[in-house]
Amino acid sequence: MFESVFDDGSIAMRPTVIEVDLDALRDNVSRLRDHVGNTRIMATVKANAYGHGLVRTAKELLRFGVDELGVAFLEEGIALRRAGITAPILVLGGIIGNQIAHFLEYDLQITASSVFKLRQIDETAAAMGKRAQVQLKIDTGMGRIGIRHENAAQLFDAFQDARHCDLRGVFSHFASSHDPDKRFTRLQLDRFLAALEYFPRHGLPTPTRHIANSAAVLQHPDAMLDMVRPGIMLYGVYPGPEVERSIRIRPVLSMKTRVVYFKVVLAGASIGYDHTWTAGHDTRVVTLPVGYGDGYARSLSNRGAVLINGRRYPIVGRISMDQCMVDIGQDSAYTGDEAVLIGGQGEERISVEELAEHCDTIPYEILTMLNTRVPRKYVGGAP
Numbered sequence: 331m332f333e334s335v336f337d338d339g340s341i342a343m344r345p346t347v348i349e350v351d352l353d354a355l356r357d358n359v360s361r362l363r364d365h366v367g368n369t370r371i372m373a374t375v376k377a378n379a380y381g382h383g384l385v386r387t388a389k390e391l392l393r394f395g396v397d398e399l400g401v402a403f404l405e406e407g408i409a410l411r412r413a414g415i416t417a418p419i420l421v422l423g424g425i426i427g428n429q430i431a432h433f434l435e436y437d438l439q440i441t442a443s444s445v446f447k448l449r450q451i452d453e454t455a456a457a458m459g460k461r462a463q464v465q466l467k468i469d470t471g472m473g474r475i476g477i478r479h480e481n482a483a484q485l486f487d488a489f490q491d492a493r494h495c496d497l498r499g500v501f502s503h504f505a506s507s508h509d510p511d512k513r514f515t516r517l518q519l520d521r522f523l524a525a526l527e528y529f530p531r532h533g534l535p536t537p538t539r540h541i542a543n544s545a546a547v548l549q550h551p552d553a554m555l556d557m558v559r560p561g562i563m564l565y566g567v568y569p570g571p572e573v574e575r576s577i578r579i580r581p582v583l584s585m586k587t588r589v590v591y592f593k594v595v596l597a598g599a600s601i602g603y604d605h606t607w608t609a610g611h612d613t614r615v616v617t618l619p620v621g622y623g624d625g626y627a628r629s630l631s632n633r634g635a636v637l638i639n640g641r642r643y644p645i646v647g648r649i650s651m652d653q654c655m656v657d658i659g660q661d662s663a664y665t666g667d668e669a670v671l672i673g674g675q676g677e678e679r680i681s682v683e684e685l686a687e688h689c690d691t692i693p694y695e696i697l698t699m700l701n702t703r704v705p706r707k708y709v710g711g712a713p
């Protein structure tokens with residue numbers, strides 16, 4: 331199969347790789363564990379584990395001590411099960427009726443976000459003679475999926491009638507826990523806890539409660555409850571520029587390539603599509619075999635920088651699908667020299683936060699854009 335070429339060590343592929351530092355991943359999990367104590371950790375590994383590679387990253391996270399996994403979609407959960415992972419897996423996203431049978435077949439926890447969906451789940455489980463593992467989703471102000479918090483009791487009542495479902499948790503999601511203004515997050519937490527009073531009121535055991543994403547873990551310790559659901563912080567990236575850095579983490583992912591071409595560019599010559607950059611004086615330009623087709627955003631054209639020989643140099647001209655150009659001035663660089671697009675080299679570092687700023691987006695998007703054409707290489711992490 332064509333895909334397997336990318337895993338074939340005998341082929342001298344272009345030298346662009348995403349390197350995943352498992353020592354950093356382990357340290358981030360340990361720091362988080364120190365912070366949350368006995369609170370369970372559900373590691374969020376949706377979107378290819380934020381670009382780090384779904385299956386391998388999930389396995390390493392479990393080895394480093396997280397308790398459960400959260401994904402966005404059914405197929406991500408199935409991929410983890412087919413890879414032999416037996417830990418609890420919650421599919422956080424909304425479901426379509428014809429997916430339910432697959433959840434049961436693969437022992438994946440289903441998000442029931444309305445009374446209607448819960449009934450569909452219960453009927454499917456009954457028909458298959460299986461028990462569904464269900465988590466109930468309450469909308470406390472995100473406005474995405476989930477029953478509105480004022481109506482949560484309707485969903486809890488419906489669960490009492492669901493004969494083929496086991497309750498594995500109740501959860502909600504914050505809309506702005508990264509905001510220095512903490513009021514809306516506190517309101518969401520209050521709404522969530524108020525909805526959960528249903529259980530003691532009815533003499534029922536309170537299920538596992540969880541609401542905290544990375545930003546809430548970092549700046550709302552009272553929101554940790556029974557389980558936390560961090561994503562981005564596990565990968566060593568803070569969820570926003572102003573979020574309290576109450577846990578020290580370091581970046582896990584780097585992206586590297588090597589120079590494939592060197593040339594002298596004379597004053598007045600232009601570089602790349604649409605000639606958006608013209609040399610003001612004679613200079614030297616190298617070409618890198620990486621472009622927006624790898625998820626290295628085109629909006630970094632004439633804005634981004636890369637590291638070569640420990641120095642920072644600007645991207646010049648438009649980034650193409652598979653290549654981009656870098657002005658190294660009067661310095662020298664040779665074919666085969668390492669170029670770092672994300673990560674450190676010598677004393678210098680290019681962070682996903684920096685790229686996000688250039689692209690007018692958030693670090694999450696920079697990470698998840700990095701696509702599967704680029705091989706992932708896992709380093710460190712020895713037991």
Ligand SMILES: *Cc1c(COP(=O)(O)O)cnc(C)c1O
Binds near residue numbers: 374422544562569
């Ligand atoms: C993505 C996601 C998370 C993790 O968010 P981070 O900000 O990366 O920590 C947690 N819960 C839900 C429902 C999510 O969609």
